[in-house]
Amino acid sequence: MTPFAQEISFHWAAVVFYIGGVIAFAYALIFAHPKKIPSARWLTAVGLVPHTVALALRYVHVGHGPYMMKYEVLSSNAWIAIVMLLLFLWRRPDWSALALVALPAAILMMGFGLFTNPEARSLPPTLRSMWLVFHILFNKLAVGAFVLSLASAIVLLRKLNGARGRWLDRLPGVAVLEARTVRFVGFGFVFWTTTIGMGSIWANQSWGRYWGWDPIESWSFVTWLAYALLLHARLFFKLPARPTAWGVIACFGLSVLTVLIFPFIFPSLHSAYFQS
Amino acid sequence: MNPTLAILRRFLRRPAVILGELAAIAVAGALGASLPAWHVFSSAGFAALALLAAASLAVVVGGQFQRVRSAWRPPPSPAAFQSAPFKAEFDRPAAGPVPPPAIWSGRRLGLAGSLVFHSGLLLLIAAGAWRALFATEAVVDLVEGETLAPAAAWSAQWPGVFAGPLRLDRPVTLESVSGRRYPGGDLRELRARLSAGEIAVNHQLDFGGSRLYLGQEFGPAALLEWNASARTAALLTGGGRVAFTGQAAGPAGLMVYLRSDAARPAGFEVRVMRGGGLLAAGPLAVGETLALPGGETLALRGAPMWARLHGSRDSALWLAYLGIILTMAGAAMMFTLIKLDFCVAVTPLGARERVFVALRPQRFAPLFQERFDQLVRDQGGPSKVCGRRGDEAHTNNADSMGSKAADDSQSAPSPLGRFPKPALARTAGGLLLGLCLAFATGCHRVSPAQARQLVERYNQAVAEAYRRGDVRLVDPVVGPNEGRRLTGLIGVRLDLGLTLDSHLLSLDVTGVEPGKNELRVRTRERWSYRDLRIGTGAQVGEASSDAYEMIYCFTNLNRAWLVDEIQFAAPPQVGRREMPWVAERPAPPGTSPAGGIKP
Numbered sequence: 001m002t003p004f005a006q007e008i009s010f011h012w013a014a015v016v017f018y019i020g021g022v023i024a025f026a027y028a029l030i031f032a033h034p035k036k037i038p039s040a041r042w043l044t045a046v047g048l049v050p051h052t053v054a055l056a057l058r059y060v061h062v063g064h065g066p067y068m069m070k071y072e073v074l075s076s077n078a079w080i081a082i083v084m085l086l087l088f089l090w091r092r093p094d095w096s097a098l099a100l101v102a103l104p105a106a107i108l109m110m111g112f113g114l115f116t117n118p119e120a121r122s123l124p125p126t127l128r129s130m131w132l133v134f135h136i137l138f139n140k141l142a143v144g145a146f147v148l149s150l151a152s153a154i155v156l157l158r159k160l161n162g163a164r165g166r167w168l169d170r171l172p173g174v175a176v177l178e179a180r181t182v183r184f185v186g187f188g189f190v191f192w193t194t195t196i197g198m199g200s201i202w203a204n205q206s207w208g209r210y211w212g213w214d215p216i217e218s219w220s221f222v223t224w225l226a227y228a229l230l231l232h233a234r235l236f237f238k239l240p241a242r243p244t245a246w247g248v249i250a251c252f253g254l255s256v257l258t259v260l261i262f263p264f265i266f267p268s269l270h271s272a273y274f275q276s
Numbered sequence: 277m278n279p280t281l282a283i284l285r286r287f288l289r290r291p292a293v294i295l296g297e298l299a300a301i302a303v304a305g306a307l308g309a310s311l312p313a314w315h316v317f318s319s320a321g322f323a324a325l326a327l328l329a330a331a332s333l334a335v336v337v338g339g340q341f342q343r344v345r346s347a348w349r350p351p352p353s354p355a356a357f358q359s360a361p362f363k364a365e366f367d368r369p370a371a372g373p374v375p376p377p378a379i380w381s382g383r384r385l386g387l388a389g390s391l392v393f394h395s396g397l398l399l400l401i402a403a404g405a406w407r408a409l410f411a412t413e414a415v416v417d418l419v420e421g422e423t424l425a426p427a428a429a430w431s432a433q434w435p436g437v438f439a440g441p442l443r444l445d446r447p448v449t450l451e452s453v454s455g456r457r458y459p460g461g462d463l464r465e466l467r468a469r470l471s472a473g474e475i476a477v478n479h480q481l482d483f484g485g486s487r488l489y490l491g492q493e494f495g496p497a498a499l500l501e502w503n504a505s506a507r508t509a510a511l512l513t514g515g516g517r518v519a520f521t522g523q524a525a526g527p528a529g530l531m532v533y534l535r536s537d538a539a540r541p542a543g544f545e546v547r548v549m550r551g552g553g554l555l556a557a558g559p560l561a562v563g564e565t566l567a568l569p570g571g572e573t574l575a576l577r578g579a580p581m582w583a584r585l586h587g588s589r590d591s592a593l594w595l596a597y598l599g600i601i602l603t604m605a606g607a608a609m610m611f612t613l614i615k616l617d618f619c620v621a622v623t624p625l626g627a628r629e630r631v632f633v634a635l636r637p638q639r640f641a642p643l644f645q646e647r648f649d650q651l652v653r654d655q656g657g658p659s660k661v662c663g664r665r666g667d668e669a670h671t672n673n674a675d676s677m678g679s680k681a682a683d684d685s686q687s688a689p690s691p692l693g694r695f696p697k698p699a700l701a702r703t704a705g706g707l708l709l710g711l712c713l714a715f716a717t718g719c720h721r722v723s724p725a726q727a728r729q730l731v732e733r734y735n736q737a738v739a740e741a742y743r744r745g746d747v748r749l750v751d752p753v754v755g756p757n758e759g760r761r762l763t764g765l766i767g768v769r770l771d772l773g774l775t776l777d778s779h780l781l782s783l784d785v786t787g788v789e790p791g792k793n794e795l796r797v798r799t800r801e802r803w804s805y806r807d808l809r810i811g812t813g814a815q816v817g818e819a820s821s822d823a824y825e826m827i828y829c830f831t832n833l834n835r836a837w838l839v840d841e842i843q844f845a846a847p848p849q850v851g852r853r854e855m856p857w858v859a860e861r862p863a864p865p866g867t868s869p870a871g872g873i874k875p
Contacts, residue, residue, distance in 0.1 A: 119834070121462070122458040122460060122462035122464065123464075124462065124463055124492065125463055125464065125465050125466050125476070125477035125478065125492060126477055126478060126492060128465070128477075128478060129478045172642075173642075175642040176642040176643065176645075178642075179640045179641070179642040179643050180643060182640070183611065183640055183643065186610070186611035187611055187612075189607060189611070190604075190607045190608050190610075190611050190612070193603060193604055193607040194604045194607075194608075197600040197601075197603060197604045200596075200600055201597070201600065204593070205478050205479075205480060206477065206478050206489075207489070207586075208413065208480075208487070208489040208586040208587075208588045209413065209588070210593075210596055210600075211404065213308060213309075213317045215309040215310070215312070216309075218305050218306075218308055218309035218317075219305075219306070219309050221305050222302050222305040222306050222309065225298055225301055225302040225305065226302055228298055229295060229298045229299060229302065232291070232294060232295055232298060233295060236291035236294070236295065237291065262309075265310075266309060266310060266312075
């Protein structure tokens with residue numbers, strides 16, 4: 001079996017475990033079997049093993065971290081999101097309902113990555129920088145936090161709309177959900193700020209300027225501003241829970257557009273890294 | 277304070293103004309990123325917006341500094357805990373003398389988070405303004421052995437509004453350039469040795485008050501001498517999977533095209549042209565001279581390497597770095613360090629004592645229920661403060677503690693109104709589905725404008741290949757089938773001693789038919805053609821102006837659209853009397869049986 005076939009096999013094995021995790025979470029939460037929640041968490045955690053092996057094989061195969069191709073970038077983003085979800089659920093088991101949104105989003109991200117071009121690309125000299133490692137790492141952490149904020153916002157909207165169900169009832173109240181959603185956004189904002197900061201330092205090293213209004217830089221800045229706008233609006237005007245939740249969803253959509261769609265539309269120095 | 281200034285300060289720190297500034301910058305950013313031709317970021321309007329935002333930031337930072345200074349030292353007063361979101365009273369057995377009320381704060385550093393964050397942003401704006409006004413950037417292509425004098429003319433300079441040209445404090449000579457490639461041909465590392473030290477991609481060289489960077493552009497340079505007098509250096513680019521290619525203009529309309537597969541070649545494959553006619557083609561080694569028709573000559577004097585150097589002088593770079601660090605640190609402090617005020621007051625009640633416990637988080641109050649429960653337990657209170665969740669936590673008080681076990685699931689419907697339950701699911705599902713569809717289809721959909729670009733790119737490459745008699749020029753735009761066909765057609769012309777000078781006069785895309793990894797583009801086009809004799813550039817035979825209706829069949833190969841076949845959709849209308857070359861080719865369904873091939 002070729003290294004690439006091994007990678008793909010491990011990836012799909014991980015997807016199978018994650019789907020199993022979603023089903024187990026759904027069974028435990030919707031059909032009120034709370035004792036099954038730890039099993040669902042374990043099933044998801046077991047999925048991380050083949051996923052980690054697949055990413056490690058990829059690293060060995062291409063000789064660099066998951067920076068270049070959407071295949072590896074999305075897979076590693078999903079990995080980070082699932083790790084963050086499990087860490088959070090380990091500390092807050094009552095929030096297991098988040099898995100019903102965050103886990104499918106991560107699987108979707110991973111599945112989309114698996115259907116993109118998996119060709120191995122060599123790392124160009126500009127990407128051989130320690131700052132890039134931090135830039136990418138914090139970007140992935142930001143994606144993970146934003147996925148959790150999205151899940152939390154969707155669940156919050158369900159509650160606000162009066163939806164009932166055993167799995168929803170297990171969650172904390174609206175005020176806690178809203179505060180947690182904003183805290184997730186806050187962590188994502190911190191990571192996104194750090195992503196831009198690290199990227200600026202790297203750009204200065206590589207391109208001779210820390211900011212150049214490149215379209216992808218600009219869209220990343222616009223996304224950052226959108227989150228800043230949401231946080232300020234909530235702070236200044238005591239934004240109620242519903243518009244806050246919709247704001248979180250809109251900001252998440254913008255961040256997805258920035259990373260996955262705009263690089264295809266606007267010519268950019270970054271496009272070579274995104275369009276693969 | 278000056279009343280006008282006071283009014284201005286109040287205006288600048290108004291929430292609506294701050295939100296308006298954020299929104300306006302976001303919209304300007306989106307416009308600037310989407311419409312580069314509008315030059316939003318270099319417009320006066322954007323500068324004014326940045327100035328307004330900086331003024332607001334300065335006012336906010338000033339206010340936050342005062343607030344942090346006043347809130348930092350003194351502990352909160354007991355009265356402040358009357359409005360604390362978490363407070364409880366309980367009795368416990370007396371244990372010795374009654375301690376005085378204890379009020380303390382934790383994670384006070386969180387108070388400074390917003391101040392540090394906004395100060396960092398302010399510094400970044402200041403650094404950016406300094407850069408726009410006083411910094412200079414420049415670029416130059418240097419050949420090995422060439423020296424850049426302190427007052428040298430860089431190839432291009434981008435000085436700030438009040439900045440002078442970039443000058444180095446001493447000359448710099450490019451001594452050598454070395455690149456390493458991956459086995460697949462991609463560039464792995466690029467280094468250059470300068471008289472002032474070593475430089476590499478991502479490894480800048482501080483040079484007096486300036487910094488030098490190495491770009492990724494490099495390759496062999498051809499030092500050419502025309503007619504033993506005029507000298508020019510042609511810089512070849514590319515390398516790796518494709519050959520290094522370059523061109524240089526000579527006297528009297530001469531043009532030379534060069535190619536090399538090696539990074540350090542001993543010579544180049546050259547094609548000399550004038551006015552669309554190929555005069556000479558073949559290899560030219562270093563030291564050799566090529567005699568051209570008409571008595572002109574072209575000599576290759578050397579083939580050193582060249583590299584692109586970027587220079588920059590920005591004395592506020594440290595300010596920008598400080599701003600970046602403060603912004604990141606401030607953001608982290610804001611969301612990870614939440615200041616907590618604690619209060620524990622004990623009142624003696626004979627053999628027992630009454631304990632008042634309160635917790636006042638600076639932000640995210642609903643998330644601190646567990647911390648409060650822990651505080652109560654630490655003071656000997658009930659192990660389970662209450663069974664409720666965070667909704668009610670902030671309204672918690674001693675009287676209701678443990679008795680108001682309302683679950684949020686029983687709470688009243690949201691006052692914000694209701695939507696039908698399935699609406700949200702549909703919306704969220706639609707959002708996800710939309711994203712999936714966008715992902716799945718966005719990458720491969722080709723618009724008519726893009727189809728036109730693909731056709732133009734193909735025709736441009738093919739016309740140039742015919743003109744120069746160089747079939748390798750079509751490699752980036754054709755698939756294997758079309759590549760073989762063009763190799764034959766161009767080869768036949770070369771054997772006849774001819775090249776074809778063709779020009780696309782008009783092009784209309786009449787249809788685009790996408791398929792799975794395939795694309796058929798129908799066009800209507802007009803061309804002008806003339807055959808030129810290799811060596812003299814003289815026209816052979818009659819010029820022609822033709823009209824075609826074509827079908828271009830593109831294949832998506834390694835994520836690039838390549839032409840793998842072209843067909844006539846209708847018989848060609850040829851201007852000259854001679855018949856065009858016609859190949860036997862079965863007509864595809866729905867097209868004209870005529871199976872001609874464009875010249």
